Amino acid sequence: xxxxxxxxxxxxxxxxxxxxxxxxxxxxxxxxxxxxxxxxxxxxxxxxxxxxxxxxxxxxxxxxxxxxxxxxxxxxxxxxxxxxxxxxxxxxxxxxxxxxxxxxxxxxxxx
Amino acid sequence: xxxxxxxxxxxxxxxxxxxxxxxxxxxxxxxxxxxxxxxxxxxxxxxxxxxxxxxxxxxxxxxxxxxxxxxxxxxxxxxxxxxxxxxxxxxxxxxxxxxxxxxxxxxxxxxxxxxxx
Numbered sequence: 001x002x003x004x005x006x007x008x009x010x011x012x013x014x015x016x017x018x019x020x021x022x023x024x025x026x027x028x029x030x031x032x033x034x035x036x037x038x039x040x041x042x043x044x045x046x047x048x049x050x051x052x053x054x055x056x057x058x059x060x061x062x063x064x065x066x067x068x069x070x071x072x073x074x075x076x077x078x079x080x081x082x083x084x085x086x087x088x089x090x091x092x093x094x095x096x097x098x099x100x101x102x103x104x105x106x107x108x109x110x111x
Numbered sequence: 112x113x114x115x116x117x118x119x120x121x122x123x124x125x126x127x128x129x130x131x132x133x134x135x136x137x138x139x140x141x142x143x144x145x146x147x148x149x150x151x152x153x154x155x156x157x158x159x160x161x162x163x164x165x166x167x168x169x170x171x172x173x174x175x176x177x178x179x180x181x182x183x184x185x186x187x188x189x190x191x192x193x194x195x196x197x198x199x200x201x202x203x204x205x206x207x208x209x210x211x212x213x214x215x216x217x218x219x220x221x222x223x224x225x226x227x228x
Contacts, residue, residue, distance in 0.1 A: 042221070098169065
């Protein structure tokens with residue numbers, strides 16, 4: 001099983017739609033989880049952290065399921081500007097170490 | 112603040128040439144990283160540093176070297192460029208909230224597109 005696995009997509013949705021992405025991770029001891037956004041040919045930027053109880057930031061909702069080892073990102077009322085690649089990122093079990101990035105899920109929002 | 116600055120933005124190398132990718136940050140971050148991203152692939156960690164004078168190998172260090180003589184700078188050196196090193200390179204920095212907490216937010220530079228022909 002790959003460390004961090006995502007459906008590459010692309011997910012094609014119309015404006016205003018709700019879309020959800022899942023990501024699975026292999027290390028059950030992982031302690032931190034994030035969603036990053038990467039626009040075409042640009043650097044990744046942190047979209048939001050994912051907390052155990054789930055969290056929301058405007059139109060974006062992130063959920064963590066430790067038992068099944070997956071995290072999700074829900075985008076409501078999609079905008080054209082949401083078109084990007086969404087990277088699932090998982091942190092290490094403990095102490096200082098480095099993050100593991102998924103390959104990303106591409107989202108295309110059309111008018 | 113400029114954040115994380117990478118130079119150059121683009122470079123074409125011939126096989127066997129050497130070059131240094133520059134990275135500097137003005138946020139006084141302790142931790143710095145070099146990633147490479149191949150088309151359709153996730154970011155792969157090349158090297159990282161937890162502070163001046165300390166560097167560690169990441170997932171794909173072969174063919175690269177780094178140094179960290181100051182908090183601000185973290186250059187990446189390619190000694191004998193190979194076609195397999197054609198990629199987009201990202202430098203990043205972060206400052207963890209606490210000793211036991213992993214990095215929460217990485218700040219990335221805008222990347223260097225490198226082609227080795």
